[in-house]
Amino acid sequence: MTLQKNNLHAITIYDVAREAGVSDATVSRVFNNKEGVKEATRAKVLNAAQKLGYVVNLQARSLAGGKTNVIGLLIPGLDNGYVVEIVRGVDQELARVDYELMVYTTHRKGNDEASYLQYVANGLTEGILLVVPLLSAEFLRALDEIGYPYVLIDAVDDTGRSFSVNVTNWEGAYKATEYLIQLGHRRIGFITGILELSSTKARYDGYLTALKDYDIPIDQALIAKGDFGKNSGYLATQHLLNLANRPTAIFSSNDVMALGAMDAIREVGLRIPEDISIIGFDDVPEAVSAYPKLTTVHQPLEEMGRVGVKLLMEQFENPDTPSKHITLATRLIIRDSCQPLNRE
Amino acid sequence: MTLQKNNLHAITIYDVAREAGVSDATVSRVFNNKEGVKEATRAKVLNAAQKLGYVVNLQARSLAGGKTNVIGLLIPGLDNGYVVEIVRGVDQELARVDYELMVYTTHRKGNDEASYLQYVANGLTEGILLVVPLLSAEFLRALDEIGYPYVLIDAVDDTGRSFSVNVTNWEGAYKATEYLIQLGHRRIGFITGILELSSTKARYDGYLTALKDYDIPIDQALIAKGDFGKNSGYLATQHLLNLANRPTAIFSSNDVMALGAMDAIREVGLRIPEDISIIGFDDVPEAVSAYPKLTTVHQPLEEMGRVGVKLLMEQFENPDTPSKHITLATRLIIRDSCQPLNRE
DNA sequence: ATATTATATGTAAGCGGTTACATTTTAAGG
DNA sequence: CCTTAAAATGTAACCGCTTACATATAATAT
Structure with a gap:
């Protein structure tokens, strides 16, 4: 393992070219697996490169129009187990295809769309993964316009023009509720997420x-607002618990809030699931x-x-x-965290 | 928000220069806050850039020897709440200084040092944060040699030549044990981490x-090996619990294993902390x-x-x-999760 | 053996910046 | 008003690589 002192990238294709006795263009061809290079030449180049410890300079390659093997990932932040799971999946797959990852967190630059563009425009990344729930349509349109590859993860595009991945949210929620109903619950509290999503x-x-399918009347009082944060789950549950006729089960729109809910429940001395059942959404590790x-x-966050x-x-491709x-x-x-309703 | 169609980075300093009626060098000076540019000129350039929506091309800048405002972060993976916390802190601080983050996970390329070097050598990052517990001295030496800036996070350098951050592990463990002792525990199990670290x-x-300070004899039987993984905590605890004279408290070298320990404890019908106290290390969110x-x-992971x-x-600087x-x-x-020993 | 064609390699022009150095402009001094 | 130094701006080379085009070499046909 050697490098030139104080001169990081001393070995360039020129060095390799000289060492191998060929031109720089040929070296470039070899490293880009272009055809039309004699096998013997290729070997010579590879040897020389190996010997010198040559490593391609991505900047230069990118500038010259080659590919960088870097993709961008735009996420709100790492504050969230949810995002982390997705990132993990991204990382796994990236390992397979041998790409590198540039991480941008939106909370940094604020929500100024122009700054997202900067990410894109700086040319390093070949494409971008968007794990940002609320993305302006205008931004996507700009991306579309310039033909920049992107994929929406767990976010919808109204345009229908985007590549995207998401999950069966509706079905999941239906099944969760149904499960509770089948356990005998009829007063099922619901903690919402950010309604804009x-x-x-x-x-x-x-x-x-x-609820409708099982002929359970909808009680607006049982529906509490949350924002996906733990504390909002806690607060919403306190509210639910204070109801004259409190729910016997709670369905939280995500796990993090469910965790907050559990705190609130225990705080008033109720037991889970004996006194009250609770079900979440996401299946983060904390669950x-x-x-x-x-x-x-x-x-399937990782899979997403x-x-x-x-x-x-x-x-x-x-x-x-x-x-x-x-x-x-x-x-x-x-x-x-759930059990059949015990009717006294 | 506009970009040239199919031509991402159509606006270069040349465009700006033309628009502002100055030379490209001047534009560069303005964007690098170099002195020796008349205020009026600066304004003209800024205006033109604004109007055109100019964004610097990091590749080009990097190639030309300018700064990229990107740092690298080498981590084992995101599998670990511990790492995530650190990354969060990194991200926060990066936001302040306006740098971007390139994330490399070691599990990708295997532990081949040469490949780490590739990261470094590719010139994109100006420096690198190493959150890799077991890093070869040789790699660090190579970094030192070329004068490449790096910081070790929660890892020691034997050389003494590195910048590094870590925490008072010894004191923390001492205090944890002492706390248990003061609660009256004398049979305190210990689950180790990866001993190489x-x-x-x-x-x-x-x-x-x-233990020594409090004159408690050390019982090797109470010391179980772990590897920082949840399952190892579970297994170690099962072992501890099967002891003829089992511990009344367990100190786990990290939280994740402590979580596994809790599972094992509950599985045999013991209560926490009534029957057995448990204490962890790290304070990850799951705690x-x-x-x-x-x-x-x-x-203080984030702070690290x-x-x-x-x-x-x-x-x-x-x-x-x-x-x-x-x-x-x-x-x-x-x-x-801990309480005074109740002696029956 | 020579003309023709395919294959391999070299040459040179960028890509979009930075920066040393040259040149022009402006300000200060006599 | 002219000289001289300082400040502002321009010119051009270079960073390391890719790629279109030119050239040399090898292969195939005649």
């Missing part, structure tokens, strides 16, 4: 539909560390990440691929 | 010293979601990330800064 709406709708282990709707990368790669929308199935994971 | 050793040592909430030794970035920036080692304090966080 379509995934949130779908979950809400799934809940409502399940298992919680006690009792949280019953929840599993979102993996699929996102795959969709991006498809676009790289063939820029004309028609846009594609992939929906992954959610499934109910029964753990310990 | 110095932080692990320090924690182990802190545990042993505390609070656990039930009972896990008493643990807090590591922030400090790491700061140390890197110091090096950027002054390449001759002598290396600096920062140790952050751990502190005991008392929650609900």
Whole structure:
């Protein structure tokens, strides 16, 4: 392992070219697996490169129009187990295709769309994965216009022109609610997520539909607003618990809020699931560390990440691929936080 | 928000220069805040750039020897709440100094050092944050040699030449053990981490010293091996629980294993903390979601990330800064998983 | 053996910046 | 008003690579 002192990238294709006794263009050809290079030459170059410890300079390659093997990932932040899971999947898949990852967090630059553009425009990344729930249509349109490859993860495009991955939110919520109903619950509290998000709406709708399907009247009092944050789950649950006729089960739009809910429940001396059942959505790692282990709707978060990368790669391979929308199935994971209603 | 169709970066400094009626060099000066540009000219350039929507091309800048405002972060993976916390801190600080983040996970390329070097050598990043516990001395030496800025986060350098951040592992472990002792426990089980790591050793040592200081004989049987993974905590605890004379308290070298331990404990029908107390190390977010909430030794993970970035920036500002080692304090966080020994 | 064609390699012009150095402009001094 | 130094701006080379085009070499046909 050697490098030139104080001169990081001393070995360039020129060095390799000299060492191998060929031109720089040939070296470039070899490293880009272009055809039309004699096998013997290729070997010579490879040897020389190996010997010198040559490593391609991505900047230069990128500038010159080559590919960088870097993709961007725009996320709100790492504050969220949810995002982390997706990133993990992205990383896994990236390892397979040998791409590097540039991470941009939106909370940094604020929500100024122009700054997103900067990411794109700076030319390093070949495409971008968007895990940002609320993305302006205008931004996407700009991306479309310039033909820049991107994939929406767990976010909808109204345009229908985008590549995207998401999950069966509606079905998941329906099943969760149904499960509770089948356990005998009829007063089922619901903690919403951020209502602007379509995934949130779908979950809400799934809940409502399940109730209707089972002829359970919808009680607006049982529906509390949340914002996906732990504290909002806590607060919403306090509210629900204070109801004259409090729910016997609560369906939280995500796990994090469910965790907050559990705190609130225990705080008033109620037991889970004996006194009140609770079910979440997402299946973040914390769901298992919680006690009792949280019953929840599993979102294949990692897989969403993996699929996102795959969709991006498809676009790289063939820029004309028609846009594609992939929906992954959610499934109910029964753990310990729900039990049949015990009617006294 | 506009971009040239199919031509991402159509606006270059040349465009701006033309628009502003100056030379490209002047535009460059303006964007690099170099002095010696008349205020009026600067304004003209800025205006033109604004109007055209100019965004600097990092590749080009990097190639030409300018700064990229990108730093690298080498981590084992995101599988670990621990790493995520650090990354969060990194991200926060990066937002302040307006740098971007390139994430490399080691599990991708395997542990081949040459490939790390590739990251470095590709010239994109100005420096690198290393959150990799086991890094070869040779790699660090190579970095030193070329004068490439780096910071070790939670990893020691034997050389003493590196910038690094870590925490008072020994003291934290000592305090945790002492706390248990003061609660009346004398049979305190210990689950080790990966013994090769110095932080692990320090924690182990802190545990042993505390026992000695309080004249508690060390019982090798109470010391179980772990690897920081949840399952190893589970297994180690099963082992501990099967002892003829089982411990009344367990100190786990990290929270994740403590979570596994809790599972094992509950599985045999024991209650926490009534029957057995458990204390962790790290204070990952899951520690609070656990039930009972896990008493643990807090590591200022986020701050480690922030400090790491700061140390890197110091090096950027002054390449001759002598290396600096920062140790952050751990502190005991008392929650609900420990209680005084009840002697029957 | 020579003309023709395919294959392999070299040459040179960028890509979009930065920066040393040259040149022009402006301000200060006599 | 002219000289001289300082400040502002321009010119051009270079960063390391890709690629279109030119050229040399090898292969095939005649």
